[in-house]
């Protein structure tokens with residue numbers, strides 16, 4: 062019988078890193094007990110498990126079947142699918158996403174699961190843009206998104222795309238690294254009332 066550690070597939074599934082940790086810290090701050098939470102691109106399920114530790118009812122989604130298996134091994138209920146497509150309207154208090162956000166030269170673009178976890182296409186926003194175009198549908202009226210991006214992803218462009226979808230963004234955490242700054246954006250609908 063294989064144990065959990067042996068079943069992990071580090072070359073196939075993105076393992077928790079600095080970006081996961083920054084999003085996990087914001088999750089601890091903004092997710093409340095009893096919230097219904099979706100972790101998009103759940104990968105190993107680590108960020109989802111942070112939300113579960115806060116008492117949230119969490120589901121993960123990922124395109125990568127190996128990630129779905131690893132997240133389930135971690136105890137996270139996980140669906141294989143594309144972004145928020147499998148879920149019904151107005152379902153979630155919070156949606157978390159640490160997306161593939163690195164700009165990648167098309168000539169260097171690979172085709173393996175780790176590449177799909179990291180590469181945001183030529184602009185860095187190939188996955189972030191469709192996420193911002195669709196996430197509003199699955200948010201409850203007072204729901205919110207915690208979205209991890211890099212300074213390399215183009216913060217102004219991300220904010221503009223959110224605004225085109227009736228979403229307002231605010232930086233709630235950030236950390237500097239040698240070649241980039243990682244940022245957690247809190248994204249809410251324009252008519253969301255905050256206290």
Ligand SMILES: C[S@@+](CC[C@H](N)C(=O)[O-])C[C@H]1O[C@@H](n2cnc3c(N)ncnc32)[C@H](O)[C@@H]1O
Pocket residue numbers: 075076077078080081084101102103104105106107108122123124125128142143144159160161174177178179188
């Ligand atoms: C940077 S990794 C983050 C993994 C994990 N959430 C973490 O923070 O450690 C991005 C994840 O998004 C998944 N992903 C990429 N495109 C996706 C899509 N269109 N729908 C669902 N998941 C996607 C990848 O398979 C990968 O697991």
